[in-house]
Amino acid sequence: MKIEHFDQQSLWDRVAGDPELLRELVELFTAEAPRMLARIEQAIKDGSPSGLEKASHKIKGSVLQFSAHTAAAIALEMEENGRRGSITDAEALLKKLKYEVDLLQKTLRAMVGNKTGRFQE
Numbered sequence: 001m002k003i004e005h006f007d008q009q010s011l012w013d014r015v016a017g018d019p020e021l022l023r024e025l026v027e028l029f030t031a032e033a034p035r036m037l038a039r040i041e042q043a044i045k046d047g048s049p050s051g052l053e054k055a056s057h058k059i060k061g062s063v064l065q066f067s068a069h070t071a072a073a074i075a076l077e078m079e080e081n082g083r084r085g086s087i088t089d090a091e092a093l094l095k096k097l098k099y100e101v102d103l104l105q106k107t108l109r110a111m112v113g114n115k116t117g118r119f120q121e
Contacts, residue, residue: 005070005100006107014067023112029062030108033101036062040078040097044090052090053082059097063104071100 015021036059043051060075074097078090 005068005103007067007069008107008111010067011111014065019112022108025065026108026112029066030105032062033059033105037094037098037101040090040094043082044087044094047087049082049085049087051082052087053079056082059101063101066104066108068100068104071097071104074100 011022015025036055039055040052040059043049043055056075056079060072060079063071063075074093078093078097081088081090081093
């Protein structure tokens, strides 16, 4: 089943149907995501394209682990901007990324909140 901005089946395949593994990954991501977003925000405040590139690359990998392709695309755009030495549009992109990460976290909590790890329909 494909959900807007998120490929649940791909994630489920990635964890080999193991709800405990998924739960552990979700807990790690939930703890780390605010720090990753804060690093991006700090790079923007500092006017640091290299900091933006590094921080965006890290969160991109994390959200791809959960098959959150929309969030990853936003992080990739920020990463590429940083690589080119630009922080143009970074604040607007960060706002979109925060929204996508929030949506991802809500979706993941719903998945691990039931015994099968699957959404109830």
